[in-house]
Amino acid sequence: MNFLAALSVNVVTVNMLLSVFFLPGVLAACLYHTDLDITAPKQMEALSGSCLQIPCSFRPTSSIPSTPSFNSTRETFGVWIKNHADIRTSPHNVVFNSSVKVSKYPMKITGNLNETNCTTLFSNLSTNHSDKYFFRIMNWPFRATAVCDPLQITVKDSPWKPRIEISGDLKEKKSVTITCSAFTPCPHSPPQLTWTLQQDSHNNMEENTDGTFTTKIQETVTLSDSHDGNNISCSARYPVNEGDFKTAETEVTLNVSCETTRVCYWILSQTREEFALQVPANVKEEEIHYEDVSFSRQRPERLTVSVQDGGQQQETVYAQVQVLKVERSVTHTAGGPEELYAQVKTN
Structure with a gap:
C-alpha cells in the first residue's frame, strides 16, 4: 500500500508539473540557467547574396559567488553557435569564433566586446544560412552562452517591396x-x-x-x-x-478630392438650347445646387471673387468646364468639346 500510495503521489506531481509547463505563455519562458543575456532582435530577415548586420549587446548575469565573473579588462572573444546551444555535445554547431582566424561562416564582430557590444556583420548570405543562432562569450575564466536568447535568421531570395x-x-x-x-x-x-x-x-x-x-x-x-x-x-x-x-x-x-465638389464632378452636355447637368453615380443629388450655377463662354478676369451678400460672406468660383456636343444640338453641330466657364457661389 505504501508503494502504491507513493506512486500515486508521484503521478499527481508529474501531472501538476505538466499542467504548469503547458499553461499559455509559460512555454515562452526559458527553463535553463544562464549567466549571459543578450539584447538583439528575436527574428531577422536577410537577402541572399547580401549581408546582415545583427545589433547585439550582452549582459553577464552570474549570481553565484563561487563562479567566475566577467571582467572587461581581460581579453574577450565572441562565438556564434547555430541550431543548438550545447557545444559540448555538438561542437560542430560552432560557426564563428573570434579567437581563431578562420571560421565556418563569414561573420565578423564589429562591436567592442569589452564594452558589452556584440554587434555582428554576417556577409555573403545564402538560404542555407537560415537557422537559429546563439551567442557565447569567452572571457577566461568566465564563459557563458545566452541559451535563452536565440536569434532566428531567415534568408530570402527575393527582396522586400518598398x-x-x-x-x-x-x-x-x-x-x-x-x-x-x-x-x-x-x-x-x-x-x-x-x-x-x-x-x-x-x-x-x-x-x-x-x-x-x-x-x-x-x-x-x-x-x-x-x-x-x-x-x-x-x-x-x-x-x-x-x-x-x-x-x-x-x-x-493618388485620389485627390477637389476643393469644390460641385465644379469638379459636373459633366455638361448641351442639348437643344439648354445646359443639362449629368451627375455621376458617386455624387449625391443633395450636394448639387442648380440655382447657384451659371455659364459663360468668356473667360473671367479673376477666377475667384469674394462678395458680401446680406451680411454673409460668399465666394464665387469660376471653373473651366467642357460641353459635350451631341448631334441633336440646335445651336451647334456635332464635334469636339467646347470650353465654358461655370460660375458657382459657395458660402
Missing part, C-alpha cells in the same frame, strides 16, 4: 508628405531608392529603435486636380554578389 506612405489630406491645394521606405538589413550595402515623383531624390538611412535600419526618400507636394489619378511608383534596388542587383517595386494611385 513601402509608400502619404501623410496629410489628399485634397486639392493641400500639402502632403510622400515617403518611400525600404527595409535595410545591411547598412553597409543599403538599397537604392528611386521613384517617379522626382528624379535623383536623396536617399536617407535611419536607425530604428531596435538597432535595425530603414532607407527613405521623401518629398512634400502641394496637390492640384492634375495629381488626381496619378500613379507613383517606387523601386528598391539591393546590391548583391558584388555587382549584381535585386529589385522590387511598389505603386500607388
Whole structure:
C-alpha cells in the first residue's frame, strides 16, 4: 500500500508539473540557467547574396559567488553557435569564433566586446544560412552562452517591396508628405531608392529603435486636380554578389478630392438650347445646387471673387468646364468639346 500510495503521489506531481509547463505563455519562458543575456532582435530577415548586420549587446548575469565573473579588462572573444546551444555535445554547431582566424561562416564582430557590444556583420548570405543562432562569450575564466536568447535568421531570395506612405489630406491645394521606405538589413550595402515623383531624390538611412535600419526618400507636394489619378511608383534596388542587383517595386494611385465638389464632378452636355447637368453615380443629388450655377463662354478676369451678400460672406468660383456636343444640338453641330466657364457661389 505504501508503494502504491507513493506512486500515486508521484503521478499527481508529474501531472501538476505538466499542467504548469503547458499553461499559455509559460512555454515562452526559458527553463535553463544562464549567466549571459543578450539584447538583439528575436527574428531577422536577410537577402541572399547580401549581408546582415545583427545589433547585439550582452549582459553577464552570474549570481553565484563561487563562479567566475566577467571582467572587461581581460581579453574577450565572441562565438556564434547555430541550431543548438550545447557545444559540448555538438561542437560542430560552432560557426564563428573570434579567437581563431578562420571560421565556418563569414561573420565578423564589429562591436567592442569589452564594452558589452556584440554587434555582428554576417556577409555573403545564402538560404542555407537560415537557422537559429546563439551567442557565447569567452572571457577566461568566465564563459557563458545566452541559451535563452536565440536569434532566428531567415534568408530570402527575393527582396522586400518598398513601402509608400502619404501623410496629410489628399485634397486639392493641400500639402502632403510622400515617403518611400525600404527595409535595410545591411547598412553597409543599403538599397537604392528611386521613384517617379522626382528624379535623383536623396536617399536617407535611419536607425530604428531596435538597432535595425530603414532607407527613405521623401518629398512634400502641394496637390492640384492634375495629381488626381496619378500613379507613383517606387523601386528598391539591393546590391548583391558584388555587382549584381535585386529589385522590387511598389505603386500607388493618388485620389485627390477637389476643393469644390460641385465644379469638379459636373459633366455638361448641351442639348437643344439648354445646359443639362449629368451627375455621376458617386455624387449625391443633395450636394448639387442648380440655382447657384451659371455659364459663360468668356473667360473671367479673376477666377475667384469674394462678395458680401446680406451680411454673409460668399465666394464665387469660376471653373473651366467642357460641353459635350451631341448631334441633336440646335445651336451647334456635332464635334469636339467646347470650353465654358461655370460660375458657382459657395458660402
